[in-house]
Amino acid sequence: MNKIMEIAARNLLRYQRRTLLTSMLIVIGVVAVLLFVAITGSFKQMMVGQITDSMLGHAQIHRRGYVASIESLPLNMNMPPAMVARVTKALEEEPMIEAVAPRVKFGAMFSNYTETTSVRVNGIDPETEVKVTPLLAERQLDGERKGPLLKRGEMLVPVLVARGLKVQAGDTVVLIATNKDGSVNGKNFVIRGSLESATGPGGRDSYIHIDDARELLRMAQPDVSEFVVRVKDAQKVEAVSARLAESVGGLTNKEGRPMLEVHPWQRLSPFANIANMIDMLTLAIKVMLVSIVLVAVMNVMVMAVYERIREIGAISAIGTPPSRILALFLAEGLMLGVLGTVVGVLLSLGAIYALNIWKITFAFGQQQGLLLAPAIAARDVVVIAGMVIVVAILASLQPALKASRMDPMTALRHV
Amino acid sequence: MRLVHAKNLTKTYRAGDVDVPAVRGVDFAIEAGSFVAFVGPSGSGKSTLLNMIGCLDHPSGGALTVLDTDVAKLDRRAAAEFRGKNIGFIFQDFNLIPVLTAYENIEYPLIMVQNWPPAKRHQRVTNMLQAVGMEAQAHKRPDQLSGGQKQRVAVARALVADSKLVLADEPTANLDHDTAYRILELMKKMRGELGTTFIFSTHDPKIMREAEVIFTLEDGRLLTSKNHE
Numbered sequence: 001m002n003k004i005m006e007i008a009a010r011n012l013l014r015y016q017r018r019t020l021l022t023s024m025l026i027v028i029g030v031v032a033v034l035l036f037v038a039i040t041g042s043f044k045q046m047m048v049g050q051i052t053d054s055m056l057g058h059a060q061i062h063r064r065g066y067v068a069s070i071e072s073l074p075l076n077m078n079m080p081p082a083m084v085a086r087v088t089k090a091l092e093e094e095p096m097i098e099a100v101a102p103r104v105k106f107g108a109m110f111s112n113y114t115e116t117t118s119v120r121v122n123g124i125d126p127e128t129e130v131k132v133t134p135l136l137a138e139r140q141l142d143g144e145r146k147g148p149l150l151k152r153g154e155m156l157v158p159v160l161v162a163r164g165l166k167v168q169a170g171d172t173v174v175l176i177a178t179n180k181d182g183s184v185n186g187k188n189f190v191i192r193g194s195l196e197s198a199t200g201p202g203g204r205d206s207y208i209h210i211d212d213a214r215e216l217l218r219m220a221q222p223d224v225s226e227f228v229v230r231v232k233d234a235q236k237v238e239a240v241s242a243r244l245a246e247s248v249g250g251l252t253n254k255e256g257r258p259m260l261e262v263h264p265w266q267r268l269s270p271f272a273n274i275a276n277m278i279d280m281l282t283l284a285i286k287v288m289l290v291s292i293v294l295v296a297v298m299n300v301m302v303m304a305v306y307e308r309i310r311e312i313g314a315i316s317a318i319g320t321p322p323s324r325i326l327a328l329f330l331a332e333g334l335m336l337g338v339l340g341t342v343v344g345v346l347l348s349l350g351a352i353y354a355l356n357i358w359k360i361t362f363a364f365g366q367q368q369g370l371l372l373a374p375a376i377a378a379r380d381v382v383v384i385a386g387m388v389i390v391v392a393i394l395a396s397l398q399p400a401l402k403a404s405r406m407d408p409m410t411a412l413r414h415v
Numbered sequence: 416m417r418l419v420h421a422k423n424l425t426k427t428y429r430a431g432d433v434d435v436p437a438v439r440g441v442d443f444a445i446e447a448g449s450f451v452a453f454v455g456p457s458g459s460g461k462s463t464l465l466n467m468i469g470c471l472d473h474p475s476g477g478a479l480t481v482l483d484t485d486v487a488k489l490d491r492r493a494a495a496e497f498r499g500k501n502i503g504f505i506f507q508d509f510n511l512i513p514v515l516t517a518y519e520n521i522e523y524p525l526i527m528v529q530n531w532p533p534a535k536r537h538q539r540v541t542n543m544l545q546a547v548g549m550e551a552q553a554h555k556r557p558d559q560l561s562g563g564q565k566q567r568v569a570v571a572r573a574l575v576a577d578s579k580l581v582l583a584d585e586p587t588a589n590l591d592h593d594t595a596y597r598i599l600e601l602m603k604k605m606r607g608e609l610g611t612t613f614i615f616s617t618h619d620p621k622i623m624r625e626a627e628v629i630f631t632l633e634d635g636r637l638l639t640s641k642n643h644e
Contacts, residue, residue: 003526004527014513310508310510311512313510314510314511315512315523317504318528319498319500320495320527320528321496321499322491322492405491408471409471409472412510
């Protein structure tokens, strides 16, 4: 085998320029794919992180039908204490969960006593909320940032609402809400600070303490609108969500239908479609790489066989088994693939390292100066390298088979 | 001992819709250790005969046994194995492997065709290089060798794996007079040392003079056979 590899290497060196050009094509392809995967992967990871860590969490649990009518934030679809206890038990039994936070959500009128606008209010437990959405605190633009995210009687308002109504940290405002029974109630809050929107200018989510929310809504019992879940491994959100859905699925209504729904973030945010598009683009560029390698290597190997027909005839005539002739040409394809891949991977890793040193920043929604940190998983490198090498061998297969099946007498007569 | 035996051997090629007979019912026998030449004008069928003896081509009819093997029955794989074990080839155009040195070209059949252990292989190749007078050029590649030197390497390659039969198709056609003579002497010497049977197809009067048996062919028929001894 060593001799076959050695002869294959010498044959490649015999046509140095052609070998170099083909290897360069493979190198360019490998670099393009690895850089694309690294940059888009880190972009996707950052965007997903921004959305999940500052607002959505990794998954949410609601009463069935709540998400479908989420625009009206229906209070009659909150989870009552018995249901809350059932969900809490299921969450405690799932080992992959890192943190859980309850929320009470409702629509309210926000007034500075002279002007009024509508807001979406999230009643949160500040201690658990920062565990499920660790970037939420970083979105606070002004006001007191030390200590807990919120105290009772305080409110975090979206920056655009604060600007529109000309309120700032320390100002007193009033929230007016209609409770489940239809009665209206109001409560004063002090602005703790304004919040940068995670999703763009339309963001109207404001935050108050969950106990204030229940008081404002005059809840007779501690209902919960949603549970926000953070899992230990963000890659396993869908698997954990599926397990949770199964464990809370036993809670059914009179018709026997499950009363609860578990939604991973992908089903709550339109950004999941953008993430899917990034995956599709990655797949497309991988297909392009495969095509480049296939065409480049096959072209070289077809030429190699054509130019060496007499040589093939001679080695066949002296008794070289067809399997060894096949191996000889496959080895040449393998070496081209390995050479291009190794150089391509090294260049890509160097480029990724350089991009991390130069620190590329970009804006997303209202957020400026997000730092892009391209990174590539060892698994991705191995998969792409393996793919290129396998394709190089496959591209050599047809010419190699042709060489191994060549009639020696015809080959020896070839001019 | 008969090494090659042909009885009513025929070979017909198909050219479009026309059958072209290349060998027409020839009978001959070649003894082991002999120095044999097939002679005749171009198209007389001598190369076709050599190809059939060398298992590179199948007879269309008749019987052909080489080393007691009915070579007509060998498939592609078996024919390659048979050639690798028993037959050496010397070509008019040398057909050495360009990327290998003289040493490696001679070594090639012992690695790629047979599977000799390294120490035994080295000893054998060194002996063959000495036998053909190419020790000094052992590490040169074919493009650094003269025509005569290339043919010496080809002779060594044909004999290195203890071939019982060497087939040489016009081995001196691309060599000048003196070189051709020296190559012929070399082959006779190797035959003397190793007892290998040499079969040539040739136009070269030198080979004809040196051959012990000459088969003359014309239009695919064996006209005469002459034994110089």
